[in-house]
Amino acid sequence: KKRNPGEPEFHQAVFEVAASLMPYIVANPTYEDMQILERMTEPDRTISFRVCWEDDEGNIRVNRGFRVQFNNAIGPYKGGCRFHPTVTQSVLKFLGFEQQFKNSLTGLPMGGGKGGANFNPKGKSDREVMRFCQSFMHELFRHIGPDTDVPAGDIGVGSREIGYMFGAYKQLTNRFEGVLTGKGLEFGGSLIRTEATGYGAVYFLQNMLDQKGVDMSGANVVLSGSGNVATHAAEKVNQLGGKVLTMSDSAGFIHDPDGISEEKVNWIKNLKNVRRGRISEYADHFTNASYHEGKRPWSVSCDFALPCATQNEIDISDANELIKNGVRGLAEGANMPTELDAMHAFQAAGVLFGPAKAANAGGVAVSGLEMSQNSARISWKEGELQDLLQNIMKGIHDSCHKYGEGKGKDGDTDYVAGANIAGFVKVADAMLAYGVI
Ligand code: NDP
16 A cells, blocks of 8 residues: 555555465465466556547646556556546546456456546537547557557447547557457458457356256346346347346446346447447336436345446445345456455355456457457457357356365355356466566
8 A cells, every 4th residue: 555655546556456366376386486466466567648639629638647557477468548527547447446357367468458538428519529539549559569569449439430440540549450349340340349358258157057957047137237238138138038127327227127138238338339329228218227316226025136337336335235135146247346355245145256367358358359359350240259259258257166176165166266266377477477577
């Protein structure tokens, strides 16, 4: 905390990982002798820069952009960019720190990084977003490259923003190369990248349930968010026979006791991605649905929970309410949506808990596959990619299970410890091979 003052999100992420890694490190003293965890908590570099742009009224606006290049021991830095007013160095360091473990878990050769800006795309015109993205890339382009650092989307950065940024990079460098992932299919994007994080989170939940012989069909699922991850998680729950009861945005949540079917999910995608409206409109449109302003959906009774909006959206009282109402499993679609004491409460209650770095790794895994396709200048078919995603999620589950087996309540699997250790080992061993640098 002394080394990184004023960075609470970063402290939270490091504390969580260190707590479950320490017994493993003590049992394998080379990691401690070589200060591997200490080195992994310091980014290789953090770049912070001015992003200056002109709004539609001709006013000059100034934002702060960042790229945190955390660790490239096992591959080029890789991780999304977030555009949101809450973006700070601390938030991006927490995300970049987590990303190095997550990328390692996928089994693909990707290091960890994260970036973004404290820019609020809400209420901005298309042209304003374009000018912002171009200005952001005006500095970022000199720090990235297909073998150096490959950014992608995150909150507030979807296919529109990736298109503007890729266009700017191409113009600035005069190179057409796989420098960003999440691109449009016309210019090097991969099929199923858009769906991958949400689908992957549900596959991870399903893998944990398979281990216990539990079926998802007919189950009630409470889900938060209504963005990329949330809508695709909802789609996959429907495909596997579950019933999605809630979705949300930063203003409140909707509860639909009839279930948010695939057709209704498509309506939400249109509302959010095309009309850029609010989730409250759902309750005006669909009978029996209700809207709860300023509230989160965790009070609705369910079998499984999928937090897919943002960090720290489940606190201890939310966790206690979910447990009281009978939740049996949770997979984190968002990054660090569960506060530490809430996570401990779930684990103590024997709730299957799939941590973000494992459960939401499907997106970056398909981004890794997009990088491979770009390097080879080919495009794989949808079926091949669907199979690869399912296999990668199963592989991640099995690694977490292997390293977490017997470490949980009553000898159960501790997926949090399992994910941290499994993600750590590959990066740590590469760092050992490089010596002291
Ligand atoms: P989107 O921008 O598409 O959607 C974000 C959703 O979360 C929106 O519904 C948004 O509501 C809501 N939200 C944002 N901030 C808050 C807040 N402070 N309180 C409550 N709700 C909030 O982002 P994604 O779906 O891409 O990302 C969601 C999460 O998943 C993030 O944690 C991200 O880091 C993580 N993730 C995303 C990946 C991806 O492939 N996209 C990959 C791995 C992780 P509103 O519309 O009101 O802003």
